[in-house]
Amino acid sequence: MTVLMKGAEVSAAMKESLLAELSALKSEGIEPKLGIVRVGARPDDLSYERGALKRFDGLGIPTQVFELPEDITQAAFETEFRKINDDPSVHGILVFQPLPSHLDNDWVRTHINPLKDVDGMSPLSSAKVFAGDKDGFAPCTPSAVMEMLAHYGVELKGKNVTIVGRSMVVGRPLAMLMLAEHATVTICHTRTVDMPSICKRADILVAAAGKAKMIGADYVTEHSIVADVGINVDPEGKLCGDVDFDAVSPIVRMISPVPGGVGAVTTSVLAKNVLKAARLLAAQKKS
Amino acid sequence: MTVLMKGAEVSAAMKESLLAELSALKSEGIEPKLGIVRVGARPDDLSYERGALKRFDGLGIPTQVFELPEDITQAAFETEFRKINDDPSVHGILVFQPLPSHLDNDWVRTHINPLKDVDGMSPLSSAKVFAGDKDGFAPCTPSAVMEMLAHYGVELKGKNVTIVGRSMVVGRPLAMLMLAEHATVTICHTRTVDMPSICKRADILVAAAGKAKMIGADYVTEHSIVADVGINVDPEGKLCGDVDFDAVSPIVRMISPVPGGVGAVTTSVLAKNVLKAARLLAAQKKS
Numbered sequence: 001m002t003v004l005m006k007g008a009e010v011s012a013a014m015k016e017s018l019l020a021e022l023s024a025l026k027s028e029g030i031e032p033k034l035g036i037v038r039v040g041a042r043p044d045d046l047s048y049e050r051g052a053l054k055r056f057d058g059l060g061i062p063t064q065v066f067e068l069p070e071d072i073t074q075a076a077f078e079t080e081f082r083k084i085n086d087d088p089s090v091h092g093i094l095v096f097q098p099l100p101s102h103l104d105n106d107w108v109r110t111h112i113n114p115l116k117d118v119d120g121m122s123p124l125s126s127a128k129v130f131a132g133d134k135d136g137f138a139p140c141t142p143s144a145v146m147e148m149l150a151h152y153g154v155e156l157k158g159k160n161v162t163i164v165g166r167s168m169v170v171g172r173p174l175a176m177l178m179l180a181e182h183a184t185v186t187i188c189h190t191r192t193v194d195m196p197s198i199c200k201r202a203d204i205l206v207a208a209a210g211k212a213k214m215i216g217a218d219y220v221t222e223h224s225i226v227a228d229v230g231i232n233v234d235p236e237g238k239l240c241g242d243v244d245f246d247a248v249s250p251i252v253r254m255i256s257p258v259p260g261g262v263g264a265v266t267t268s269v270l271a272k273n274v275l276k277a278a279r280l281l282a283a284q285k286k287s
Numbered sequence: 288m289t290v291l292m293k294g295a296e297v298s299a300a301m302k303e304s305l306l307a308e309l310s311a312l313k314s315e316g317i318e319p320k321l322g323i324v325r326v327g328a329r330p331d332d333l334s335y336e337r338g339a340l341k342r343f344d345g346l347g348i349p350t351q352v353f354e355l356p357e358d359i360t361q362a363a364f365e366t367e368f369r370k371i372n373d374d375p376s377v378h379g380i381l382v383f384q385p386l387p388s389h390l391d392n393d394w395v396r397t398h399i400n401p402l403k404d405v406d407g408m409s410p411l412s413s414a415k416v417f418a419g420d421k422d423g424f425a426p427c428t429p430s431a432v433m434e435m436l437a438h439y440g441v442e443l444k445g446k447n448v449t450i451v452g453r454s455m456v457v458g459r460p461l462a463m464l465m466l467a468e469h470a471t472v473t474i475c476h477t478r479t480v481d482m483p484s485i486c487k488r489a490d491i492l493v494a495a496a497g498k499a500k501m502i503g504a505d506y507v508t509e510h511s512i513v514a515d516v517g518i519n520v521d522p523e524g525k526l527c528g529d530v531d532f533d534a535v536s537p538i539v540r541m542i543s544p545v546p547g548g549v550g551a552v553t554t555s556v557l558a559k560n561v562l563k564a565a566r567l568l569a570a571q572k573k574s
Contacts, residue, residue, distance in 0.1 A: 123410065123411050123414035123415070124410050124411075124414070126414045126417055126418065127410035127411070127413045127414040127417065128410070129417075130413055130414065130416075130417040130455075130459060131413065131455050131459075157478055158478045158479065158480040159480075160480075160485075166466055168417075168418050172417060172418075172463075172466075175462075175474070176459075179453055179459075179474060179476070182476070182478035184473065184474065184475050184476070184478070184479040184480070184485065185473065185474050186471065186472065186473040186474075187462070187466060187471065187472050187473075188471050189466070189469070189471070191444055191445045191469035191471070192445065192471040193445040193446075193447075193471070198447075198471065
C-alpha cells in the first residue's frame with residue numbers, strides 16, 4: 001500500500017510544537033509578528049498571502065500586511081522598507097518577489113535584516129544554507145520537504161536523494177539541507193542524460209522541475225519515496241505536480257500529492273521561521 | 288593509454304591568456320597587485336606563499352606580503368586589515384586561514400571587500416557561487432579542477448560528475464561550478480553507503496575527501512576521468528592524493544597525479560582571480 005504524505009497532517013503535527021514555542025516566547029515577553037511586504041496586487045501573491053494569514057491566524061501569531069502601490073518609486077520603496085526592517089515589533093519579513101520590474105530586487109535581498117529573513121532571500125541566508133549552518137533561513141519550500149519527510153519518519157542519513165531541479169528557491173537549497181542530514185545527493189536538471197535511470201536509483205526522489213507531470217512510471221520503483229514540489233496547471237485546467245500522480249502513485253512506497261502535499265506545509269514553515277527569528281533577535285538584543 | 292592531467296601543462300596554457308589580460312589591464316593604467324595577509328608563520332602557509340610568489344613573479348604580477356605578529360590583538364588586526372582592504376593599490380587579498388584561535392575568522396570573512404575576495408572566503412562570494420553567478424569568486428581549488436578539465440577538453444554538459452567530499456573549500460563550491468556547466472552532480476561523503484558503486488557510475492570523479500588513497504580500483508572503470516584534489520602524506524612520508532594512483536591509473540581514461548596535478552593549478556587560478564578583481568574594481572570605479 002502506497003503511503004500518501006499529506007501536507008495537512010504535517011502542518012497539524014507542526015502546530016503542536018509551534019504553539020509550545022509561541023507560548024514560551026510570550027512568557028519571555030516576546031510577541032512574534034510577521035510583516036508581509038507586497039507591492040501591487042498580483043493574484044499569485046494574494047493567494048499565498050491569504051493562505052499565510054489563515055495559517056498564522058490559526059496559530060495566534062499576529063501579521064501585518066504592508067501593501068505598497070504598484071508604481072512606488074525605488075526611493076519611496078526603500079524608505080518604506082527600511083521602516084519595516086527596523087521596526088522592533090516585526091520579527092520576520094516576507095517580501096513578495098519578483099518586485100515590479102522598475103524596482104531593484106537585489107536591493108531588498110541585500111538590505112533585509114538577515115535575522116528577519118524568514119523566506120531565505122538574502123545572500124547571507126543562502127551562504128549559511130550553502131555552508132550547512134542551521135542558524136540560517138532556507139526558503140520555505142525546501143524546508144517544507146524536510147518537514148514532510150521527517151514527519152513521515154523517512155530516514156535520510158546515507159540514503160540516495162535525487163533532486164530534479166536546480167533553482168535557488170528549491171533545488172539548490174534542498175540539496176544542502178539534505179547534505180546536512182547526511183544524505184548522498186544527486187542534482188538533475190534539463191541537461192541531465194537518461195534521467196529516468198538516475199531517478200530510479202534514488203531512495204528519495206524530489207521533483208522540483210516546474211514541468212507538469214514530467215516524472216512518470218519509468219522514474220520510480222516500488223522502493224521510491226517521492227516528494228512533489230511542482231505546482232502546475234494541466235491542459236484541463238486542474239492543479240497538478242511535476243509527478244504524473246496517477247501513473248506513479250500505484251508503484252511507489254510513499255508519495256506526496258498536489259495539491260495537498262508539500263505546498264500545504266510552506267506556511268507552517270514560515271510560521272516556524274518567524275518564531276526562530278524572534279528567538280534570534282532576542283538573543284542578539286541580550287548579547 | 289591513460290592520459291595524465293598535469294597541473295604544469297594547465298598552468299602553462301593559462302599563462303598565455305593571463306599575460307594577455309595583464310597587458311590589457313596595464314594599457315588601461317591598471318597595475319593589479321595581490322596582497323597576502325599572514326598572521327604568524329605556519330609552515331603550510333609559508334609553503335603556499337612561496338608557491339604563490341613564484342607564480343606571480345613568473346607572470347609579472349606584483350605581490351605584497353602583510354606579515355602580522357602571531358599574538359596580534361583582534362583590534363590591531365582589524366586596523367591593519369582595514370588598511371589593506373581599503374588600499375586602492377591592492378586588487379586581491381589572500382588571507383591565510385584559519386587565523387590563530389584568539390582571532391575572529393568570521394570577522395575577516397564578513398569584512399573583506401567582496402570585489403577583492405580572490406580566494407572566495409566571504410559569505411557574499413559563496414552566495415554567488417551557490418547561485419551560479421559567475422561574477423563571484425569561488426575558492427581556488429575547485430576552480431583549479433574546472434581549469435584542468437577544460438584544458439584537457441573534458442566535456443561536462445550532461446555528464447555525471449561525482450564529488451567525494453562536501454567541504455566549503457572544495458566539495459560544495461565544486462558541485463555548484465559543475466552545475467553551472469550543466470553536469471549532473473552527485474555529492475558523496477563519509478556517510479555515503481556503497482560509495483564504490485556510486486563512483487563507478489560517474490563519467491568524472493573528483494576526490495576531495497582528505498583521506499589518503501581512499502579511492503581504489505573498485506571506484507572506477509576504463510571510462511572514468513579522475514581528478515584528485517587530496518594532498519596527504521602516506522605512511523612512508525611521501526605526498527599522495529585521495530586516489531590510490533598506482534591501483535587506479537592503469538584502469539582509467541584520464542587522471543591527475545599528486546603532486547603535480549590540481550595543486551599545481553591553484554596559484555594560476557589565484558592570479559586569474561586577481562586580474563578579475565582588478566577588472567571588477569575598475570568597473571565599479573567607473574560606475
